[in-house]
Amino acid sequence: MAEKETEISQLGEFGLIKHLTDNIALKNQSSIKGVGDDCAIIKYDNEETLVTTDLLMEGIHFDLTYVPLKHLGYKAAVVNFSDIYAMNGKPQQIVVALGISKRFTVEHIEALYSGIKLACEIYGVDLVGGDTTSSRAGLTISITCIGSASKEKITYRNGAKDSDLICVSGDLGAAYMGLQLLEREKIASAGQADFQPQFQGKEYLIERQLKPEARKDIVAELDKLGIVPTSMIDISDGLSSDILHICQQSNVGCRIYEDRIPIDYQTAIMAEELNMNLVTAALNGGEDYELLFTVPLHMHEQIEKITGIKIIGHITKLELGSALITRDGAEIPLTAQGWNHLS
């Protein structure tokens, strides 16, 4: 342990919770009562309540060798916000449950919390409760996010219709390439105390992996333009898996055009460097937290005007199946397990 590190046992469970949550001021009118009782209390007038939960386990979802705890806290919160935006809602509260093993100090958990609080600050969300407990091994983070949406604006996965346009925000595959890069440098650094990782020119990939953002701006823009998508999902498992969720639940098929998939140049350079197939990374990499949605065909012009949204294909009748159209016009079926034909 470095200097100034405090063992959690010095504070105890109640002390740690008090220490971490003492200065939290509630911002939203819907947050009636925060940390400190058996439950948090919230109240949404005239709106529906959205609930989503995510469980992150050390060694499965994150590697603390290269993930700073503050970034981890930020990401853990943001991926939950993303699920609320994917319903066209507004995240308003989170409750945070942590399982903490003996190797973590008070300062570690402070760093994690500072990331969670920063995300809450930026996205206008209140931290209203949680649970803190011991873990036999590793760090466990469980966040439940609660948000609001008016009934008329909620977007489900099951509303896509034949001929709808398929739209995606931002670009895809960068978070996955960031992970490959971090893993490569981790292996290269093994045993070297003064190792300097090679991230020059690849900062965007690292940021997309370590500090993703949820597309609050896209939800706001669609709202401003009066557009309610016919279906929407956030891309966490990868474009291929997630468009199939929409197709399966909407009872439709789809065509995605390879040359339409938005990819950043850093992602392309990294794929070449690692000798990986770029489209596979964009289709199946996951952790993009971009919004994937469908709108009626007649909204074509309206959608094209929105910066940062790209039309990548269209919905078809169910019997046509779900496929990627490659640059040379070949049709390759999309599969939920990942599209492995080019890998």
Next chain:
Amino acid sequence: MAEKETEISQLGEFGLIKHLTDNIALKNQSSIKGVGDDCAIIKYDNEETLVTTDLLMEGIHFDLTYVPLKHLGYKAAVVNFSDIYAMNGKPQQIVVALGISKRFTVEHIEALYSGIKLACEIYGVDLVGGDTTSSRAGLTISITCIGSASKEKITYRNGAKDSDLICVSGDLGAAYMGLQLLEREKIASAGQADFQPQFQGKEYLIERQLKPEARKDIVAELDKLGIVPTSMIDISDGLSSDILHICQQSNVGCRIYEDRIPIDYQTAIMAEELNMNLVTAALNGGEDYELLFTVPLHMHEQIEKITGIKIIGHITKLELGSALITRDGAEIPLTAQGWNHLS
């Protein structure tokens, strides 16, 4: 693995979730949309929304050597319901996040889910969502429960007033004695294939530890009689810790009378057998999930008529501190860390 066991990898994450949640019908009007989209959707009209979360980690909160998975699922759900009742609310929805290591099969998770579903059935709660993921080691269960309460009836920890009566439901210390018994039999059974644990005459203790119930009935009874407690908490950490939560947040002191603490005879017999102090077990054992609440002094007669509720002391001014009055009239300060004077 025994026969008929199915590896989780055969179904995959999406397959497992579908398998576990396919036949769930929503019971409550407030449950608009359950499992299957980015979020669950709920709606409470004119009522406040209560939110509570609990994280249970294998090796810390449960030992699968003697805890059947179905019981574990039941208990994991019920302890969350208990937090909602402790606010004088009605639990209505849960979301369940599981972290599952490789040693668990589909049948194991089915057993766990069957317990969660049984608890939902009995308490009228809907399972509306969740997350299922891998874990490097052991089982992690994170449940968030959402409930409703009218603003006028919510009971906080901070409303206790000088001279209020302190009331408790059921009896205390039995779950703790059940745990001691299970641990004793675990040690006794080590290495013996045909070991028969000695539980005769101690069934109540085992049940209190493995299959606790939340006091829905007490909340209903108080409502029927038009009684809104001035403060309320559920006893999860032990009477001593939990009355101190009320006292600290209400800025008051208290007197608890040793001879008034309700204790079952099986608990008393077990304490003698193990040569443990009975009152210490009742004060600090925890996991009772009984309701601890305060009411104004003038409700004395009304409260005494309710079966299963006992008046165990009264609230005092802050400067008098919080203490236990022993059978011989001695005053012993209560402490949050547990009252160790008699142990």
